[in-house]
Amino acid sequence: MAHVILKDLVKTYGPVYAVRDVSLTVNDGEFVALVGPSGCGKTTTLNLVAGLIPITSGDITIGERVVNDLDPKDRDIAMVFQNYALYPNKTVYNNVAFPLQMRRMSSSMIDQKVRDAARMLDISHLLERRPRELSGGQQQRVALGRALVRDPAVFLMDEPLSNLDAKLRVQMRSEIKRFHQDFDATIIYVTHDQLEAVTMADKMAVMNGGYLQQYDTPAQVFANPVNLFVASFVGSPAMSLIPLEVTTAGGRTILTSAEKWTIELSDQNARKVQGATSRKVVLGARHSAIRLHKSQVAGSVPAKVYTVEPTGDVTFVQVFLSGTVVNISLPPTFDVEPDEQIWLAFDQNRMHLFDGETELALQ
Numbered sequence: 001m002a003h004v005i006l007k008d009l010v011k012t013y014g015p016v017y018a019v020r021d022v023s024l025t026v027n028d029g030e031f032v033a034l035v036g037p038s039g040c041g042k043t044t045t046l047n048l049v050a051g052l053i054p055i056t057s058g059d060i061t062i063g064e065r066v067v068n069d070l071d072p073k074d075r076d077i078a079m080v081f082q083n084y085a086l087y088p089n090k091t092v093y094n095n096v097a098f099p100l101q102m103r104r105m106s107s108s109m110i111d112q113k114v115r116d117a118a119r120m121l122d123i124s125h126l127l128e129r130r131p132r133e134l135s136g137g138q139q140q141r142v143a144l145g146r147a148l149v150r151d152p153a154v155f156l157m158d159e160p161l162s163n164l165d166a167k168l169r170v171q172m173r174s175e176i177k178r179f180h181q182d183f184d185a186t187i188i189y190v191t192h193d194q195l196e197a198v199t200m201a202d203k204m205a206v207m208n209g210g211y212l213q214q215y216d217t218p219a220q221v222f223a224n225p226v227n228l229f230v231a232s233f234v235g236s237p238a239m240s241l242i243p244l245e246v247t248t249a250g251g252r253t254i255l256t257s258a259e260k261w262t263i264e265l266s267d268q269n270a271r272k273v274q275g276a277t278s279r280k281v282v283l284g285a286r287h288s289a290i291r292l293h294k295s296q297v298a299g300s301v302p303a304k305v306y307t308v309e310p311t312g313d314v315t316f317v318q319v320f321l322s323g324t325v326v327n328i329s330l331p332p333t334f335d336v337e338p339d340e341q342i343w344l345a346f347d348q349n350r351m352h353l354f355d356g357e358t359e360l361a362l363q
């Protein structure tokens with residue numbers, strides 16, 4: 001396996017910047033997810049690494065080589081696509097063997113590699129079938145097998161689970177994670193699904209508008225989103241983001257809403273908002289960091305219940321607060337009704353604060 005280094009990578013299509021100045025290092029054996037909304041540039045980034053499209057500027061290094069000008073076949077990569085791209089008329093055996101046959105490897109060597117890969121991926125009993133005789137998950141494993149036998153330096157995966165139904169997606173998520181662990185594979189994995197990135201990857205590269213927004217472990221990205229975009233993109237239900245204004249009075253720092261309810265900040269949070277470029281800040285809170293009260297308690301602010309969604313283990317409640325929808329989670333035994341007047345209290349230790357102008361996290 002090998003590391004991959006992207007340095008100041010740019011891809012333009014006429015005036016459109018698909019990828020802007022993306023720099024990141026994928027360490028040897030690391031699983032990195034490129035994640036972001038549609039059009040953010042993640043597929044373009046993957047295709048640049050694969051060599052399927054030429055770069056506009058910057059450098060791509062795989063292992064010890066700068067591969068900018070190398071053909072895809074010379075980059076020592078294997079791709080696994082959304083539609084698996086299996087040959088419909090070939091058996092599973094021949095689908096997996098195909099890249100080795102193209103390399104004119106001896107048939108005894110091919111046989112050994114195909115059977116080894118089939119055993120590791122638990123598809124030995126399917127080798128004589130054709131792709132149409134397989135389930136989605138089995139086809140996925142065949143596609144992984146075909147990538148695996150090539151013994152590449154890097155696996156590139158583009159939304160490999162998006163054609164599967166919800167249950168199979170979850171199952172294949174753990175299979176790909178297991179694949180990564182078993183083979184110490186360097187994997188770059190494109191997905192629009194933040195949950196897939198959070199659950200599978202060692203690191204996630206969150207992209208928006210062609211820019212790399214944040215590159216870190218899922219735990220770090222979740223705990224310390226660097227800006228409003230990352231805060232709103234990572235986590236489900238989404239982090240609630242409430243625009244407020246900072247005022248100070250008698251040494252106290254207070255956040256005030258358009259409706260004039262207020263939250264007095266702890267010393268630590270007060271220090272953070274001192275770094276804001278204007279009086280506008282955005283308060284961010286994850287669903288579990290907000291407490292719902294049936295009556296007013298110290299530090300709570302008035303709000304109204306919008307919807308109540310029981311899921312069994314936990315009930316998600318959406319609440320209107322100053323024209324913003326706030327997500328809260330409650331134990332299923334908590335009794336609350338739509339349109340009910342309630343009060344919310346924010347946990348100051350788990351509060352996020354963002355600059356209302358620059359949208360950057362206030363540290």
Ligand code: ATP
Pocket residue numbers: 013016017018019036037038039040041042043044045192
């Ligand atoms: P999706 O999840 O929808 O595939 P993505 O994040 O992978 O989106 P890209 O496909 O990388 O996004 O596209 C990034 C930007 O580049 C988009 O604005 C897209 O319209 C533009 N783009 C991509 N390919 C081309 C092309 N061949 N010609 C012109 N613009 C393109």
